Amino acid sequence: MASVLEIQNLQVSYRSREGILSSALAGVSFDLMPGEIIGVLGESGSGKSTLAVSLVRLLPRNGEIIRGAVHFEGQDLLRATPDELQQIRGRCISLIFQEPSLALHPTLRAGEQVRQVLAAHSAPGKSALNERTRQVFAQLFPEDADRISRSYPHQLSGGQRQRVLIAQAIACGPSVVIADEPTASLDSATQMELLAVFRTLRERMGLAMIFITHNPALLSGFADRVLVLYGGQVVECGPAATVLASPRHPYTKALFQSIPAIFEERGSGRKTKLPVILGDSARSSLPRGGCPFEPRCTERMSVCREREPSLVNLSASHEVSCFKYES
Ligand SMILES: Nc1ncnc2c1ncn2[C@@H]1O[C@H](COP(=O)(O)OP(=O)(O)OP(=O)(O)O)[C@@H](O)[C@H]1O
Numbered sequence: 001m002a003s004v005l006e007i008q009n010l011q012v013s014y015r016s017r018e019g020i021l022s023s024a025l026a027g028v029s030f031d032l033m034p035g036e037i038i039g040v041l042g043e044s045g046s047g048k049s050t051l052a053v054s055l056v057r058l059l060p061r062n063g064e065i066i067r068g069a070v071h072f073e074g075q076d077l078l079r080a081t082p083d084e085l086q087q088i089r090g091r092c093i094s095l096i097f098q099e100p101s102l103a104l105h106p107t108l109r110a111g112e113q114v115r116q117v118l119a120a121h122s123a124p125g126k127s128a129l130n131e132r133t134r135q136v137f138a139q140l141f142p143e144d145a146d147r148i149s150r151s152y153p154h155q156l157s158g159g160q161r162q163r164v165l166i167a168q169a170i171a172c173g174p175s176v177v178i179a180d181e182p183t184a185s186l187d188s189a190t191q192m193e194l195l196a197v198f199r200t201l202r203e204r205m206g207l208a209m210i211f212i213t214h215n216p217a218l219l220s221g222f223a224d225r226v227l228v229l230y231g232g233q234v235v236e237c238g239p240a241a242t243v244l245a246s247p248r249h250p251y252t253k254a255l256f257q258s259i260p261a262i263f264e265e266r267g268s269g270r271k272t273k274l275p276v277i278l279g280d281s282a283r284s285s286l287p288r289g290g291c292p293f294e295p296r297c298t299e300r301m302s303v304c305r306e307r308e309p310s311l312v313n314l315s316a317s318h319e320v321s322c323f324k325y326e327s
């Protein structure tokens with residue numbers, strides 16, 4: 001089966017005020033299959049959001065794509081013109097961000113916000129636009145679509161606001177949704193409800209998703225595959241059931257050992273610090289030459305300081321970047 005999105009050797013840096021480039025993504029490659037949910041895990045600073053925005057070229061002004069390719073249906077998005085990108089965003093690939101209250105316009109009714117997205121990407125008549133808006137609301141709010149559609153954002157709960165953002169994201173029938181910590185500000189029951197919404201959309205629309213989170217617990221029973229980022233690189237990637245049950249990279253193991261701490265903080269809306277792997281995972285602060293995780297690794301060997309490991313296949317679908325598995 002052909003992939004819907006193919007990311008090859010994506011390298012992204014940010015330029016400081018002084019003009020110095022520091023790397024945030026250092027060669028990320030993976031494929032997303034139609035209807036597949038990939039969960040992207042990693043601590044703060046590991047490059048998750050940089051990955052999300054790079055894929056649709058929405059980096060801040062000081063962000064630069066240094067190298068790589070992102071193919072969507074055969075077209076390299078990194079080389080697409082602004083007009084082509086405008087066509088692709090929303091209609092083919094949509095982005096959902098963490099904070100629903102910031103992403104919605106405070107003085108527009110929810111229905112109008114979805115209608116505007118539809119109108120921006122297609123030019124149907126007024127009645128077709130209203131009908132499509134109604135359908136989208138019916139899909140996301142089967143119980144009270146009309147009321148939610150007429151509400152202003154402040155009249156909605158956090159979970160309802162996030163559903164309005166999902167409505168915007170799916171309104172134009174994209175084949176890929178990239179969701180950057182879309183449930184992070186919600187309590188755990190609402191988080192679970194939203195995951196169920198995403199799964200339903202996947203079943204109904206064949207939607208593929210890149211679902212970014214720092215919480216591995218959310219991916220169990222939800223993601224098909226898990227991709228673990230550390231210092232802007234993929235350190236492990238494989239079937240979710242395999243990676244979540246028996247992680248192989250020492251970083252993935254450490255990340256999962258910290259789950260109880262994450263559970264304690266769930267619902268507080270706060271980002272969790274990981275107690276077992278203290279330190280900074282941002283690319284720019286890591287040592288060069290050896291394995292980026294070496295200073296924090298409990299299983300380090302002498303080779304880990306000497307050169308960088310590359311991804312090795314543990315099976316046809318499970319890759320890990322660690323010398324322990326190199327033959
Ligand atoms: N606008 C920016 N300017 C300069 N550096 C940036 C900018 N945005 C991100 N970075 C740096 O790029 C690296 C990756 O950041 P990114 O926001 O992608 O991480 P993240 O995994 O999404 O973290 P979090 O879990 O906190 O959202 C970090 O070192 C960060 O400091």
Ligand SMILES: [Mg+2]
Nearest residue numbers: 048049050180
């Ligand atoms: Mg982020």
